[in-house]
Amino acid sequence: MEKILNKIIDNNRYLIKEGAVADYIPALLKANPNHIGICVMDVDGNIYKAGDYTEKFTIQSISKVMSLMLALIDNGEDQVFKKIDYEPTEEPFNTLFKLDFPHTIKPSNPMINSGAIVTTSLIKGEGEERFNRLLTLIRTVTENPNISYNEEVYLSEKETGNKNRAMAYLMKSRGFIEGDVEDILDTYFKQCSIEVTAVDIARIGLFIANRCKLSKGDRICDNKTASILTAIMATCGMYNFSGEYASTVGIPSKSGVGGGILGTIPYKMGIGVFSPALDQYGNSIAGYGIMADLSKELNLNIF
Numbered sequence: 001m002e003k004i005l006n007k008i009i010d011n012n013r014y015l016i017k018e019g020a021v022a023d024y025i026p027a028l029l030k031a032n033p034n035h036i037g038i039c040v041m042d043v044d045g046n047i048y049k050a051g052d053y054t055e056k057f058t059i060q061s062i063s064k065v066m067s068l069m070l071a072l073i074d075n076g077e078d079q080v081f082k083k084i085d086y087e088p089t090e091e092p093f094n095t096l097f098k099l100d101f102p103h104t105i106k107p108s109n110p111m112i113n114s115g116a117i118v119t120t121s122l123i124k125g126e127g128e129e130r131f132n133r134l135l136t137l138i139r140t141v142t143e144n145p146n147i148s149y150n151e152e153v154y155l156s157e158k159e160t161g162n163k164n165r166a167m168a169y170l171m172k173s174r175g176f177i178e179g180d181v182e183d184i185l186d187t188y189f190k191q192c193s194i195e196v197t198a199v200d201i202a203r204i205g206l207f208i209a210n211r212c213k214l215s216k217g218d219r220i221c222d223n224k225t226a227s228i229l230t231a232i233m234a235t236c237g238m239y240n241f242s243g244e245y246a247s248t249v250g251i252p253s254k255s256g257v258g259g260g261i262l263g264t265i266p267y268k269m270g271i272g273v274f275s276p277a278l279d280q281y282g283n284s285i286a287g288y289g290i291m292a293d294l295s296k297e298l299n300l301n302i303f
């Protein structure tokens, strides 16, 4: 299996030149575009790794899966989806304009930035407590107690995240979010700067594939939560590329501008891929190629 993974990495390495590392968050420019790694974990306990799977990168939008998990644990499906819709959008991840349409009452889905900011606002706790609860959940699910956040990326994002700030204040003025806006944004910026490896995100994928059970069998959330997370990833996880991705890869996935892609195959497997050069949608360009090849090679397309 590791031979297959190495071959897939080598076959997709050329794509790195066709993408670019995210530059709208200045600290992300420091990422090494040549890093490329993968980890695959199946429900039988097998773990396969190749390439730069020990390299850390910031989780970025992959954190939206975990904040949604916690918001669902805290509030239940009905309350969460009163505030955020379930629907994919053809707009990019940082879209803002529809939030000001007179008929808009909530962001389209929890995977775009506006929806994710609402999701974060729904996590119970005041100030630091929200972030600490989310970090604890991520450490539990990844079974890695050493996970923390990157202070430099957090501060860089806090300083330059004006569009996210605009969205949050607009949503506050329209009554889509409650609570202290700066507090919510602070948690959002910090959650995006949590550092993980391909192994950590593969473990999140495996946890969801195992219907929210840890490797020793403890259940953290219910089966319904696993279904919601998987469905939202499959329909919205790769932004306005989600339809083509579902058709060409067929693995419910979530990307982040740090270069990670988390994949989950119900009852079967978790996948973590990392390569920081991105395509026009903000998805890892080589990561997409790797997921497509892996899907073909191992017959993983769930559709």
Ligand code: DON
Pocket (backbone or CB within 6 Å): 060, 061, 062, 093, 094, 113, 157, 164, 192, 255, 256, 257, 258, 281, 282, 283
């Ligand atoms: O809010 C932002 O713009 C980033 N912290 C996260 C965006 C992101 O990861 C989009 N992903 N492809």
